Amino acid sequence: MSDKSNATDKKLKQAIDARMAVEDARKYQVDTLSDFSAKLSLSCKGLDTELDNRLAKFRAALIKGVSFEDLSPLISETIVLLKNQESVQLSQQRDLYSSVQSAGKQLQKTKGLPEDTRRTLRHLLDHEINQVHSTHDFIPLLDQLISFYHQTLSLKLESASDDECTATPELAQKLLKLANELVLEDEATEEIKYIKNCITESDTLDALLKASINIISVIVKNINKERKSAQSFLSSLNQTLEDLHHSIVSTSKHSKSMEVEFDVLNKSIESKIKNLNVQTQNATSISSLKELVDNELKSLSEDFIAKEKLERTDREMLVSSFDEINGRIGSLESKLTKYKKRLNEQRFKSLLDSLTKLPNRAAFDERYNHEIHLFNVQSSDVTLAVIDVDHFKSINDRFGHTAGDITLQVIAKALQKSVRKSDFIARYGGEEFVLLMPSTSLINATAPLDKLRKIIKSIPFKFKDKQIEITISLGVTQLKKGDTPIIAFDRADDALYEAKNTGRDRLCISK
Numbered sequence: 380m381s382d383k384s385n386a387t388d389k390k391l392k393q394a395i396d397a398r399m400a401v402e403d404a405r406k407y408q409v410d411t412l413s414d415f416s417a418k419l420s421l422s423c424k425g426l427d428t429e430l431d432n433r434l435a436k437f438r439a440a441l442i443k444g445v446s447f448e449d450l451s452p453l454i455s456e457t458i459v460l461l462k463n464q465e466s467v468q469l470s471q472q473r474d475l476y477s478s479v480q481s482a483g484k485q486l487q488k489t490k491g492l493p494e495d496t497r498r499t500l501r502h503l504l505d506h507e508i509n510q511v512h513s514t515h516d517f518i519p520l521l522d523q524l525i526s527f528y529h530q531t532l533s534l535k536l537e538s539a540s541d542d543e544c545t546a547t548p549e550l551a552q553k554l555l556k557l558a559n560e561l562v563l564e565d566e567a568t569e570e571i572k573y574i575k576n577c578i579t580e581s582d583t584l585d586a587l588l589k590a591s592i593n594i595i596s597v598i599v600k601n602i603n604k605e606r607k608s609a610q611s612f613l614s615s616l617n618q619t620l621e622d623l624h625h626s627i628v629s630t631s632k633h634s635k636s637m638e639v640e641f642d643v644l645n646k647s648i649e650s651k652i653k654n655l656n657v658q659t660q661n662a663t664s665i666s667s668l669k670e671l672v673d674n675e676l677k678s679l680s681e682d683f684i685a686k687e688k689l690e691r692t693d694r695e696m697l698v699s700s701f702d703e704i705n706g707r708i709g710s711l712e713s714k715l716t717k718y719k720k721r722l723n724e725q726r727f728k729s730l731l732d733s734l735t736k737l738p739n740r741a742a743f744d745e746r747y748n749h750e751i752h753l754f755n756v757q758s759s760d761v762t763l764a765v766i767d768v769d770h771f772k773s774i775n776d777r778f779g780h781t782a783g784d785i786t787l788q789v790i791a792k793a794l795q796k797s798v799r800k801s802d803f804i805a806r807y808g809g810e811e812f813v814l815l816m817p818s819t820s821l822i823n824a825t826a827p828l829d830k831l832r833k834i835i836k837s838i839p840f841k842f843k844d845k846q847i848e849i850t851i852s853l854g855v856t857q858l859k860k861g862d863t864p865i866i867a868f869d870r871a872d873d874a875l876y877e878a879k880n881t882g883r884d885r886l887c888i889s890k
């Protein structure tokens with residue numbers, strides 16, 4: 380009997396070890412999936428605020444280690460949001476198409492349109508604009524460019540003479556303003572720069588007409604390229620998440636059915652051991668006891684064999700589903716790297732800062748160089764301000780990086796809302812912003828800039844139930860004859876340094 384009991388012990392131990400191996404494999408699988416899903420969700424940060432929040436919740440749930448059953452609804456909600464993103468883009472595209480089509484048709488009907496312009500316009504409407512995958516941001520600009528064209532053409536037709544008609548400086552300035560609103564990718568920068576120089580250097584209506592058509596062509600060409608890559612990223616990401624969802628649900632279902640079978644077996648083993656106990660106590664002779672124990676152990680042994688078999692099947696199924704998921708994760712991860720690269724390129728190309736949605740440093744450099752070029756040609760006043768958030772490091776240190784990020788977004792929004800339409804505000808990097816104020820002298824810039832300082836100071840920031848006052852320091856200068864971009868920027872930076880060293884929350888000027 381002691382041999383049999385040893386054998387039972389051994390079987391029990393084997394059963395426990397096998398179970399632990401299954402649990403370890405499952406834990407490893409869950410950890411790998413969680414890690415991958417977290418990385419995946421980070422890759423689409425910045426596309427949409429609601430999607431960002433949902434993904435942040437999803438990542439938090441993964442870190443906390445909630446069960447698959449609880450994760451499942453979060454994934455379903457995320458998939459819905461991703462699908463929404465796709466349909467939002469599609470409807471924006473449709474809006475853009477019909478808006479531009481109707482403006483274009485109106486133009487086509489206009490008498491006196493030069494033949495080559497009519498051809499260019501036809502080509503734009505028929506072959507290019509309907510392929511544009513754009514956001515709403517560009518629709519007003521395209522509309523304005525087309526109505527600018529309309530207005531300029533009417534002026535040309537009104538003048539009876541066949542000679543080249545001179546454009547007023549205001550008209551050229553209007554087109555330049557529209558061109559300045561363009562925030563496009565690298566390759567287009569040179570094209571836009573060339574067009575802007577043509578506008579400033581030529582004073583005929585024909586030159587303005589040509590320039591406005593050229594700007595429309597550049598926009599159409601570039602938006603199309605950018606949006607295509609974003610859209611394909613979104614739909615692939617959506618597919619990827621759906622695949623993961625299915626894997627999780629099927630693994631979870633499989634585990635549940637196994638648990639039921641294990642439960643039945645465990646209960647049977649338990650009741651047999653109990654029964655053995657009772658019968659042992661009731662036995663009247665050694666021989667009947669021996670027979671009884673033999674029978675019960677035989678039956679128990681059969682249960683153990685069944686249990687072992689079940690565990691082996693469970694382990695094999697887990698290993699094979701794990702291998703399959705692992706393979707899929709491998710291929711998804713390499714896809715993800717590609718999408719991320721493409722998305723980063725797209726962000727870079729769009730020249731918009733992904734956190735604050737303000738123009739980024741590259742966009743600022745482009746605009747700044749152009750303002751310096753204009754200043755050298757026209758000598759109109761331009762003020763430059765470098766703005767830095769005070770003690771920003773302590774916000775991160777005390778309330779965390781996410782609070783820091785939100786702070787930057789709120790400040791960026793307030794700055795954008797408070798500057799004039801003709802001003803150009805950008806995030807230069809970190810907690811530093813730059814502001815260009817064309818046609819504004821240093822004297823006239825001081826009051827609005829100081830108002831800007833007060834606006835930021837009055838924002839009621841609240842972290843961890845604590846009311847926090849956040850201030851900015853400003854260094855300001857005005858472009859001077861002979862300035863290079865670096866010389867003028869350094870002057871504003873020196874003024875900012877002075878503002879920081881004399882107590883912060885102030886504006887200093889460098890003449």
Ligand SMILES: Nc1nc2c(ncn2[C@@H]2O[C@H](COP(=O)(O)OP(=O)(O)OP(=O)(O)O)[C@@H](O)[C@H]2O)c(=O)[nH]1
Pocket residue numbers: 734767768769770771772773775779780781782783784787808809810879883
């Ligand atoms: N949350 C967040 N922090 C950022 C970002 N970019 C830069 N920072 C942080 O901004 C802080 C800037 O710190 P410092 O240059 O020491 O300046 P400061 O604390 O603002 O102090 P003063 O400028 O001297 O008033 C650093 O801790 C950076 O890590 C960002 O995008 N998000």
